[in-house]
Amino acid sequence: MSATIYLIQMTTSCNALENVEFVAEQLAKLPAGGEKLVCLPEACLAFNRSIVENQQLAENHLHWRARYAELCQTYGVWLAVGSMPVPAADGRYYAASILFNREGKAVAEYHKLHLFDADVSDGTKRYRESQGTAPGQHLEVVDTPFGRIGMAICYDMRFPSLFQQLRKAGAELILVPSAFTTVTGAAHWEVLLRSRAIETQCFVIAAAQVGVHQNGRETYGHSMVISPWGTILAEVPKDVTTLAVELDFTELQRVRQAMPLPEHSRFAEQLI
């Protein structure tokens, strides 16, 4: 059986209904048959202007989960919803990445661990993600027909320890749905993603937001899929489009056998 991974690069607006509709249109164009995993970027449900708007989405998360589940059933795809707000206990929301199988069942849910509280462009752009978003508490790794998938989101890619934990937990593919800034993207995006793939010897799959959004933000795009050897297998710069890639798992085995990093690591066990 052939398994194909698709990445949808999109320019999400503040209107959730419109964004889900856009995804449906892209799914309708996919070839019929075979197992398909479709990966959406961070904030694929809506790229909002305010915490209040995200809180409203979080309150209705069951409705939006059901809409995504329906899409899976209608189009016969697995869907990795890059992130959408779901309620957290402290009144904030989690940035939740949810993986639905083709029956529309949520088989994995990860809450973004590292929150983007950073100043960019000499402080002229201030991001304080933790004001609305609560940090997650757990790792998420799940077996699928596409291999064992580990989950991360956007800013998480700057924290190699998380990726090492995912590899330890058996990940073969790591999803990193993103909404990277254009400034940090130009400087760091490719080198971070390729480094995480090389270090973990995993496929890294990064579906990205692109362009100028209704909320005034501008994102870098450059959705890409990277092999466990660090090669870019597929990339799309700034277009709004769907990218397709077949993964060769014999390459993953080859890379891991030829250079058994976990066996060589001096940090695998306590040194003293």
Ligand SMILES: O=C(O)CNC(=O)[C@H](CS)NC(=O)CCC(=O)C(=O)O
């Ligand atoms: O806020 C939303 O609605 C969607 N989420 C985002 O845009 C998030 C948090 S502000 N962006 C990032 O993590 C960018 C990281 C980045 O650009 C870097 O690490 O350089």
